[in-house]
Each structure stands twice: as structure tokens, then as C-alpha cells.
Amino acid sequence: MSLWKDFSKGLWKDIAPFRIVLGLCPVLAVTTAADNGLGMGLATTFVLTCSNALVSSLRKIIPRKVRIASYILIIATFVVMVELIMQAYFYSLYMILGIFIPLIVVNCIILGRAEAFASKKPVLNSIADGLGMGLGFTMSLTVLGAIREILGNGTLFGFSLFGPDFSPFVFMVKPPGAFVCLGILLGAMNIISRGKV
């Protein structure tokens, strides 16, 4: 089923940011804890799915020469929506993610999928694509956040895992730790994929 393929490829084969190396900026900054990664991923998924849906439904109307401007207008609208919703109902997450929420607008995944997929495929497929890539992105962020949180803080989703004698590997929750962790995960994913094929 083509619809299923469009959805599932974002979950492993073309997962962001490990296979499709896009959207790295927020990945490094917000994955200091598992639930920050989860929150950011879900916000991005919402924007990605909605903008894919709208871009796809307008794909025959938007003139090619102003397509990027139109896509960005649409994406920015949904990002502001997410920002307002977060401020109203998830304020502590909003304080943590801070400036990276408005930066979802320039997350390459969203503009990339709008241009490469939603502008050419029907609405239902575009929604599937958006959901798949978004959820894959969310999984990546949550896993990366979990690893950094466990090693760098001794907790997972805020729950203390080890006793008070655990001395955390604080390097992991700092920016350099993010790069190292991302690199290791990327290498691991490459090895696994090579083994499969």
C-alpha cells in the first residue's frame, strides 16, 4: 500500500536526522532530556503534518515562482499556532525549549518535505509522509535525549534511575556531548542498516 509506505519510510528507512541528515540544529540543542526531545518532536510533527496537508491541497494553485515564500508563510503560521498552544498549556516545556520553538520554521525537514513531496503528491499521501517523518524525528529526539539524560543526569523522564552514588557524566548534557552522542548514534545506525542490506 503506497500510503503505508509513505508513512513508514520516515520511521526507519528515511528517518530524520540519522538517515536523512536534516534538522540537526534543534536535535543538538533540545535533547538535554528525554521529555524535552519528545516535546520538541511532537511540536515539529504537528507543524510538519499540517503544513504538508495544506501545501499539498494548494499545490495546483501556488505559482512556482512564489512557492518558497508561500510554503514559509504556511509553515510559520502553524509554528506560531504551536507556540501559542504551548504557552497556554505547556508553559514549563515552553520555557525550556525557548527560542527553538520559533526556529521550527527553518527546520529543514519541514521546508524540505514541502518542496520535495507535498508539492507533488496528493493530500492523504502528504499527510502520511508528514506524520511518518515527524514521528521518526520525534523518536530520534527522544532516544538521543534519553541517552544524554541517563548518562549525563542519571534520570529518565525525570525519574532517578541510579542511586545517589551515581556520578553523572555531565559532558553528555553539554553541547559537545550532543555532537559526540549524535555521531555515535549515526555510526551505529549506518552499521545496522548496512547489516540489513
Next chain:
Amino acid sequence: MREIVKMMIVLTAISIFSGVTLAFFERKTREPIQYQRLSFIKGPAVLAVFSNYDNDPIRDHKKNVTLEESEGLTTQKSIFPAKKNGKCFAIAYEVMGEGYHGTIDIMVGIDMKSGNLTGMRVMTHTETPGLGARIVEPAFNEQFVGLGIQDLALSNKGGKINAVSGATISSKGVVEAVKKSLELFTRTKTEITKALESG
């Protein structure tokens, strides 16, 4: 020509859709957002600028009190009272200052009798991390406790506030906003007392 007209129409239509949708959303989320800001940001700041009170300043606060800033210019503020034994001895309200990089939101606590500061807390700002952002540190805001209008200037201009090193503009922004807040208090003390006494 046809092409250009079509581009204009599409972009305008999308912009209108965007504007209408966001205006709707903003309106819908305005109240929840105000409540969140109160709990997460204003609340802690109010409690931090007072000491030795026995009421709940947040529960007792009066919304939208109209105060006259200058001839013909009014503003609306939420006033948070600090009470001891039922008598209000200090109030707090929010003022905005101009920093190096945008607005600085400040909560000031003012003693009712003397008109001097009971405390100051910077709530939100967009100053440079490591420089202007240091206005939130205790080393900076502790200087304000007990000061009056005459003390409110940077130390190199004869006042009592030492600026954050490397962040004169941010520090000055805070000092000037706090000074204006004291001037406003002196000017509107009777209105404030009246607003607090009413039901």
C-alpha cells in the same frame, strides 16, 4: 502580467488566511497564557520582592488598576499587595524597561510608607547571555533593596547601582525603569491605596 497578478493574489490570500487564523488563536489562548505567566513568572517574582508578609499577594492582587503616568496618559497595572496583620505595607507591580536587545520585564516591590524599594526582580528579557543577561543575578538585583528615587542611577553617574560589567546599557535600562516605577508610585499612591481598599 497575468502571472504577476496571480502571484500577488495567491500570496495575499495565504497571508489573509494566516492573519485571521492566528488572530483567532491568539484570542483563544490569551487567558490561559496570562494565567501561566502569572503562575510561572510573575508569581515567583512577586514573592521574591517582598519579605515578612503574612498574606497571599497573588490571591489578593487587583487587576487592571488605572494609574496616571503623566498628564493625560494612563496605564493599567495589576497591583500585588503584601500585608502584615491585615494591613498592606508594600505593593508590587510590573514595569517595562528598554534593554540592549528588546524589552525587559521587571517586578518592583515598593514600601507604602517610605516609597522605597523592597526588592526588584527581572522577569523576562532578551539580553545577551553572559553579559546583559546577568541582570537577573542576585549580585545585581540585591543592590536595589531599600533604595529610593534619589539613589537610582548607575554609580558612575552618582547613584548607588553598580552596573553589570560589560552590560551598561542593560543595567541602565533596568535602573531607569525602576526609577520610573518609583516616580509612578509617588504620583499615584492615593489611587493605589483606594484600589486596594475597594472590594
